[in-house]
Amino acid sequence: MFATYFLLLSSLGLVITTQAQDCSKPAGGDNMGLKGDDILLQTFPEGKKVTFACNVGYVTAGGSASITCNAGNWTTLKLKCERSNCGSAGEVENGNVDYPEGTEFGDKLVVTCNTGFHMVPNKGQILCGAQGWMDRLPECEVVTCDPPPAVAKGVFSPVKESYDYREVVQYKCQSDYTLNGSSSISCSEHGTFGPAPTCVIVRCEDPNIANGQQVDGSRPPHGYRSTVTYECKSGYVIEGGRTLTCGIDSQWLPGLPTCQRRDCGSAGEVENGNVDYPEGTRFGDKLVVTCNTGFKMVPNKGQIICGAQGWMDRLPTCEVVRCEDPNIANGYQVNGSRPPHGYNSTVTYECISGYVMEGRRTLTCGIDGQWLPGLPTCQRKNCGSAGDVDNGNVDYPEGTRFGDKLVVTCNTGFNMVPNKGQILCGAQGWMDRLPVCEVVTCYPPPEVVNGVFTPVKESYDYREVVQYKCQNDYTLNGSSSISCSENGTFGPAPTCVMVRCEDPNIANGDQVEGSRPPHGYMSTVTYECKSGYVLEGGRTLTCGIDSQWSPGLPTCQRITPPPKPTTTSTTTTTDSRPTTPDNHGDNLAIGLGVTVLVSITVLYLQHY
Ligand SMILES: *[C@@H]1O[C@H](CO)[C@@H](O)[C@H](O)[C@H]1NC(C)=O
Ligand SMILES: *[C@@H]1O[C@H](CO)[C@@H](O)[C@H](O)[C@H]1NC(C)=O
Ligand SMILES: *[C@@H]1O[C@H](CO)[C@@H](O)[C@H](O)[C@H]1NC(C)=O
Ligand SMILES: *[C@@H]1O[C@H](CO)[C@@H](O)[C@H](O)[C@H]1NC(C)=O
Numbered sequence: 001m002f003a004t005y006f007l008l009l010s011s012l013g014l015v016i017t018t019q020a021q022d023c024s025k026p027a028g029g030d031n032m033g034l035k036g037d038d039i040l041l042q043t044f045p046e047g048k049k050v051t052f053a054c055n056v057g058y059v060t061a062g063g064s065a066s067i068t069c070n071a072g073n074w075t076t077l078k079l080k081c082e083r084s085n086c087g088s089a090g091e092v093e094n095g096n097v098d099y100p101e102g103t104e105f106g107d108k109l110v111v112t113c114n115t116g117f118h119m120v121p122n123k124g125q126i127l128c129g130a131q132g133w134m135d136r137l138p139e140c141e142v143v144t145c146d147p148p149p150a151v152a153k154g155v156f157s158p159v160k161e162s163y164d165y166r167e168v169v170q171y172k173c174q175s176d177y178t179l180n181g182s183s184s185i186s187c188s189e190h191g192t193f194g195p196a197p198t199c200v201i202v203r204c205e206d207p208n209i210a211n212g213q214q215v216d217g218s219r220p221p222h223g224y225r226s227t228v229t230y231e232c233k234s235g236y237v238i239e240g241g242r243t244l245t246c247g248i249d250s251q252w253l254p255g256l257p258t259c260q261r262r263d264c265g266s267a268g269e270v271e272n273g274n275v276d277y278p279e280g281t282r283f284g285d286k287l288v289v290t291c292n293t294g295f296k297m298v299p300n301k302g303q304i305i306c307g308a309q310g311w312m313d314r315l316p317t318c319e320v321v322r323c324e325d326p327n328i329a330n331g332y333q334v335n336g337s338r339p340p341h342g343y344n345s346t347v348t349y350e351c352i353s354g355y356v357m358e359g360r361r362t363l364t365c366g367i368d369g370q371w372l373p374g375l376p377t378c379q380r381k382n383c384g385s386a387g388d389v390d391n392g393n394v395d396y397p398e399g400t401r402f403g404d405k406l407v408v409t410c411n412t413g414f415n416m417v418p419n420k421g422q423i424l425c426g427a428q429g430w431m432d433r434l435p436v437c438e439v440v441t442c443y444p445p446p447e448v449v450n451g452v453f454t455p456v457k458e459s460y461d462y463r464e465v466v467q468y469k470c471q472n473d474y475t476l477n478g479s480s481s482i483s484c485s486e487n488g489t490f491g492p493a494p495t496c497v498m499v500r501c502e503d504p505n506i507a508n509g510d511q512v513e514g515s516r517p518p519h520g521y522m523s524t525v526t527y528e529c530k531s532g533y534v535l536e537g538g539r540t541l542t543c544g545i546d547s548q549w550s551p552g553l554p555t556c557q558r559i560t561p562p563p564k565p566t567t568t569s570t571t572t573t574t575d576s577r578p579t580t581p582d583n584h585g586d587n588l589a590i591g592l593g594v595t596v597l598v599s600i601t602v603l604y605l606q607h608y
């Protein structure tokens with residue numbers, strides 16, 4: 001602005017001077033102006049001397065300040081003006097003086113206080129004027145803080161009215177309380193203390209970690225900085241830190257871990273099969289192995305559980321199916337595949353003669369290497385029951401199968417016809433018809449002299465009875481009836497005999513009762529002895545079938561004194577009497593018997 005103004009003036013002056021000898025208004029150098037009243041003139045006469053002066057804020061830097069108008073031209077102006085310099089303004093304690101533009105006229109110095117100090121007066125800029133720095137430097141005074149806030153359940157120290165910048169107070173809590181926040185705060189550059197800590201009761205809840213258990217660390221109540229260490233149950237894996245620390249906010253740090261079911265991951269591949277994880281691969285999950293068609297699992301364990309240490313079994317393998325060559329006793333293969341028998345191959349079997357198949361004759365090799373529907377067996381043919389035999393019995397001591405024999409027996413009195421008591425069970429059944437049991441028959445029994453039998457037939461069946469009868473005067477000797485035996489014979493036939501017992505002749509005895517001659521069968525006679533005789537033997541006699549009196553004839557013995565014997569036989573008898581008194585009766589009987597025998601013999605001899 002100034003420059004433009006001066007330029008304009010100079011140009012005008014130049015125009016004027018060319019027209020007159022006066023000088024036009026002279027142009028000064030930079031930062032200078034005409035001194036005094038000359039500044040008001042527009043033209044200057046010849047010889048006029050004008051003096052220049054430096055503008056305010058500028059000082060002469062040498063050279064004459066005056067010029068003279070000479071023939072319309074001014075002499076050369078030598079004056080140089082340069083800006084005045086205020087120089088250093090000095091130092092500010094706890095602060096800094098900066099001269100961003102310099103220290104020359106118009107420049108500003110800038111005062112800043114160090115952190116924690118404030119300027120008094122708060123005038124941070126001073127201008128360099130024509131007369132030097134236009135103000136005194138301010139001072140940097142330290143910042144002060146009012147006492148920090150009191151805290152519940154705690155104290156701080158030191159306690160003062162005022163605190164300088166950076167002065168520190170320490171907080172402490174009562175026992176059981178924990179400082180939340182920094183234990184010390186300091187007076188800030190803003191004249192305030194930072195936020196005071198608080199005194200808090202820290203109680204972390206006993207951690208509840210599903211499928212986990214504490215293995216180390218504190219017991220409740222868990223105070224500040226207590227630690228607990230957890231582990232997971234078998235089969236579970238910890239996620240998160242296993243050691244927890246009770247934080248100031250009564251929360252566990254770094255947060256409760258979780259126990260995740262262990263992941264067994266992939267169990268691998270099964271050749272010719274497939275591994276499936278229907279539930280997943282975590283602890284307790286099952287994998288399922290299946291084999292492709294024609295392959296079977298070895299071992300046959302298609303499921304494996306993910307356990308605490310990983311999959312609890314090795315994967316089975318899928319092996320090509322092979323059925324063993326069937327071994328069927330008494331059977332033979334008639335058709336089908338030859339070993340090795342693969343899946344779906346078939347074989348057909350038959351049984352040897354006499355054996356019948358139980359089960360299916362055609363087998364298919366199943367997926368598990370077993371023949372389906374299972375091996376048949378060749379059972380001996382069963383001939384079953386052969387039926388019943390009247391009046392006999394059919395027995396199967398070995399059974400009714402091929403090769404076994406049945407045994408037929410006839411009841412007593414029956415004959416087997418034909419006489420073949422054993423029949424074999426053959427491939428086509430029992431190899432013979434059952435025999436029959438025919439009743440045993442007898443020819444008529446023998447005729448008897450003087451007698452007859454009834455009934456009279458040509459033939460008699462087993463057990464049939466015939467009755468014998470004798471003509472008058474004849475007596476049956478033997479059983480009156482005989483029967484046809486199982487041997488086909490009658491027992492011995494009775495005979496018809498003429499029974500005649502002789503009239504007894506008993507010396508010194510008399511018949512007192514009974515029959516008179518002729519004495520027939522079962523006739524009886526009773527005897528008594530004459531006076532002076534005693535009967536020895538039975539007094540009553542019966543006529544037997546053999547025409548002899550029974551029990552034999554008695555004798556009549558004379559009653560005599562003991563020392564006087566009568567016969568030699570009685571003497572013999574009496575001699576033995578005293579020695580064996582116990583046998584007295586027997587000896588007497590023998591004695592009597594001998595006597596009777598002798599007497600009868602005598603009679604018999606006299607008779608003939
Ligand atoms: C004045 O100055 C002009 C320009 O320099 C010049 O042409 C002229 O001759 C001078 N006059 C005198 C009298 O020296
Ligand atoms: C601890 O101090 C912080 C900051 O002042 C506050 O947010 C927090 O709630 C305090 N914690 C407790 C447990 O008082
Ligand atoms: C053997 O098998 C073939 C083919 O299945 C069949 O045609 C033939 O009749 C069978 N032979 C016997 C003896 O079963
Ligand atoms: C097994 O054999 C049957 C009958 O011959 C046939 O239908 C089936 O497709 C076969 N299966 C395989 C897997 O070969």
Ligand SMILES: *[C@@H]1O[C@H](CO)[C@@H](O)[C@H](O)[C@H]1NC(C)=O
Nearest residue numbers: 484485486487488489490491
């Ligand atoms: C039948 O004959 C047997 C042998 O010959 C014989 O032992 C048995 O006593 C006889 N039975 C009869 C009742 O004759």
Ligand SMILES: *[C@@H]1O[C@H](CO)[C@@H](O)[C@H](O)[C@H]1NC(C)=O
Nearest residue numbers: 477478495496497545546547
């Ligand atoms: C009676 O029969 C039996 C047996 O057959 C025989 O021993 C006996 O002599 C017979 N008696 C008479 C008197 O014929």
